[in-house]
Amino acid sequence: MDDGDRPVVVSTGIAMTGQNVAFLLVLVVAVSFFSYSIQRALRTLRVGLPEQRLDAPGRRTWNLLTIGFAQSKILRERGAGVSHAAVFWGFLVLTAGTAEILLQGVWPGFGYEHLLPRPLWQLFMLSQEVFAVIVLAAVSWLLWRRLVAPPKRLQGEEIHSTEAVIILGVIAALMVTLFTTGAFEYVAREGVRATHFGWFRPIATALGGAFGALSLGTAETLRDVSWWAHALLVLGFLNFLPYGKHFHVVNSLINVWFSNTSGPGTVGAMKPMDLEAEVESFGASDVEQLTWKNLLDGYACTECGRCTAACPANITGKVLSPRKIVTDTRDRLREKAPYVVGELDVEGSAEAMRLAPGAQAVLDNRLLDNWITEAELWACTSCRACVQECPVSIDQLEIINELRRALVLNESRFPEEVLPTFESLERNGSPWAFSPADRAQWAEGLDIPTMAEKLERGERPEILFWVGCMGSFDDRAKKITVAFARILQAANVDFAILGQEETCHGDPARRLGNEYLYQVLAKGTIETLDRYEVKTIVTFCPHCFHQMGNEFPQLGGNYEVIHHSTYIERLLEANLVPLQTEHGKRLTMAYHDSCYLGRYNDVYDAPRETLRRALPVVNLVEPARTKSRGLCCGAGGGRMFIDEKEGKRINIERTEELVATGAETIAVACPFCMTMMVDGVAKLEADVNVLDISEVVAAQLDPAHERAPLVAGD
Ligand code: SF4
Ligand code: SF4
Incomplete structure (x- = not known):
């Protein structure tokens, strides 16, 4: 971009070509529109209720580093997790190269080579090509998976598969044009290849060698075409983001910083509610009654479906999909926000929009019922599997809880049981x-x-x-x-x-x-x-x-x-419990994690350790879904008191999984889980005992040291 047409000297003293001037115009328009789109989207968050989220900066930043940058949650899934993390890290590294490319478009001759010591610059150039290859490989695999063998979590009405395919295609094209620009540059810059190419640009050097038969003029033209294609793809991609589901590219790191699991208070605690407050209604029936953070969750959603794939209600055929809860909230916000905040606060515009054709229908709608149904809300067991799995720390359950509150407190609507x-x-x-x-x-x-x-x-x-x-x-x-x-x-x-x-x-x-x-x-x-x-x-x-x-x-x-x-x-x-020293035969036991003990309170080892200490001969086996991935028994979230009419019973699904371990005993640490497992075992007619961990320990008590045998309740 620094030769080939007549230079124009602008007031900065930089000699710009016609192409540079043209690109400057494109860049200004693209950046301005992107900035407008971001502001417009962020202002829609003002529809939500205020909420203070600037506290605990240390913990929030730690979460940003571990969950955001180190991708700890996305890597919980092998395969897709590694591919997505590779694309993310690739983007971080390649952003520095993209900035150089865009600057070269308006600043002829600009390059990090003039700013960095040569060995460092060579490493930088190498990093660009290495990560571009990694991103291209990851994106190709993700495209193949989405088009040829999509997993269940990538299917469903609420996901935008076509958009995802287009975006993956654009990312692949960005990598390809990065390589071709380098390769044609290699041919066109024959004279400087010794300094600009070599081991630190292996792809461009190899591809350039393959194009060696091209004339210099043709190579220059192809280099410019390739450069423009790359730059326009970058700017087009940027401007497309705020209007689709890929807005998460901009929001996910921000969302992780502000997330519920980052702030003070206790993980899983339901939001406090001031019943004395002078409000017309309680809970949330539409987006205005959710907080700005609940709404930001919608913009951060990647539609990956990890939450839905882990949801016991969804797994067993209920209508609930936590991903849909989040995307419905986002789409309802996009539908309603223009009528509430106006087109970015232009005086009177909100009022004008309210009078526009079709406006009344949108305003008469609400998130509850028109988007999210009662059946979806009551299917939730509050197990937090969705929150646990979400790679961008979205709290789907908070939205469900707020909508349930509106149903019950404002409208007295709940299942008759x-x-x-x-x-x-x-x-x-x-x-x-x-x-x-x-x-x-x-x-x-x-x-x-x-x-x-x-x-x-x-x-x-x-x-x-x-x-x-x-x-x-x-x-x-x-x-x-x-x-x-x-x-x-x-x-x-x-x-x-x-x-x-x-x-x-x-x-x-x-x-x-x-x-x-x-x-x-x-x-x-x-x-x-x-x-x-x-x-x-x-x-x-x-x-x-x-x-x-x-x-x-x-x-x-x-x-x-x-x-x-x-x-x-x-x-x-502390050796305070007198135990027998005779333990009988080796017993195979599977421990079922309670959601409110495990995912809510991170207590996974204590029950297992209790069993091992009390019964050294125990052979503890783990079901397919265990610990933070354990499947709910189906009783949480008040589901204990609601008939399970739709789909397969959750406790049957879970009991099958536990019985499949070959365990003779299922150990639990929750009376609700006990009821569900006992029922499951009875329905499956399985020859398996269900015991609470305290019953296992009590059975090992040394009778000689017991004060008095307790028999009540037997
Ligand atoms: S809390 Fe559990 S049951 Fe409720 S939506 Fe999330 S995963 Fe599904
Ligand atoms: S809410 Fe989280 S886990 Fe669920 S689809 Fe969105 S990003 Fe994925």
Whole structure:
């Protein structure tokens, strides 16, 4: 671009050719339009509610480095993950070369060779070609996969496959034109090839050698054509981004920095809600009631479908696809934003648009019902598999939760089976219609003190054993309660229960969208706990564990809450649990991860370690989906109280997977998982035991050291 036509001397002193002037015009138009498009898109985020996200800069930056730049989440999947990471890293490296190419278009003779020491410049040139080859190979594989053998997650109505193919094609063309420009340059610059070509430009040098028969003039023309094609593809690609799903190229790193998992607060905690606030409605039924961050999530979505592929509801044939939740939010924003913020705040434009033909229909629509249906929302088990898998840290579940809140609090719309649950929570302080007076029946004759009794004796127990509604009323779960109490007693732990003073803390109501009922119940529980000045709570229910440990602080309840898997492991580690030394035959066992213990609280090792310590002969096997990839049992998110009518039952899918390991026993660490696994095993007529980890430990207790054999609940 620095020779071939007559130079024009501009005021900068740089001698520009006609081509340079033409390119300068193209560049100014392209950059201006790109800047306009970005501003226009970002202003649509103003439709959303404000939210402070500038705190915890250190943690946010760490996430940006690990998830964003190091691509840690995308690499969870081999094959496609490596290819996408290669394209991303390739783009980072090639951006420096692209900047040089664009500058050469307006600045004849510009080149990093004049700025860098020669060895460094040679390395830079080598990096450009190496990464261009890597990107070309990765893109070719991704194209092949999308066109010839698309995985299930890349299929579906909500994805823009044609756009993806075009973009991959453009990226491939960018790499090809990068090589051809270098190759024709090699021929055209015959005189300088010794300094400009060599080992550090292997592709251009080799290709240039192949084109060696071309005349200098032809090579110059082809070089310019190739250069223009490359530069125009770069600028065209840039300007296409804000209008399609590939806007994620611009937004994904920003989204990772602002993500829920980057900020303060606790991972998985539902957003606090001010019920006293003077608002017309609660939750979200349209994009204006979501936050700007929920809306940014839509622009960051790559439509990769990793979330949908991990979603237990989707896997078992339900209508829910977390990817669709996000893309629907994005598309609804794009549909509605022009009528709300106007075309970029031009005075009166929003009003004018509202009067435009078709405007009323758009304004009469809303995200809830017109885009996302009730059936999709109620299919969610709140397992967080989608959030875990998303490579750009989108929180699909937050949108689902906000829409559920709107359904329940504003419109009293919920599955009919949920009504008795709400009523029972209100009347009995438990999701089931049991009498509160029976709550501590399981403890009769077991010499287990209540907090009130302890207080009467002037004692404060070391820990409060929070039993939970399942552990108090469900016949199968009561056996877990007793098993855990036996362990505590055998280890001489100073503990007490609340007995009849324990009530549901409201978690099921919160997950089902009934924030009002949740707050009544949660505040009541906090009042009771504070009355007894409780500091440490141990529970075997991961839902109680998560709720009291991670969400109670929103309402002023601050306690150390420990799940029994961690607590028992600590007791075993400290040799405080008297165990038999005879273990019988080797037992093959598969542990099922509870979502609220694993993905919500990162507790994966403690239950496994507890099993190994208590039963050294155990052969622990892992199902196909395990730990952070474990499949939900189907009971979370209030699904325990809703009939599963659509598709295959989630607990059957999960039980099949666990039974397929060949395990004789399925171990769980959650009473809800217990119910689902017991049901699954019964339906499959499998000859497999289901035990809570505390039952495994209790079975190993040395009878000689037990204070008294506990038999209640058997
Ligand atoms: S939380 Fe679980 S069930 Fe709900 S959308 Fe995400 S993956 Fe699906
Ligand atoms: S929400 Fe995340 S995981 Fe799901 S399709 Fe979008 S980018 Fe992929």
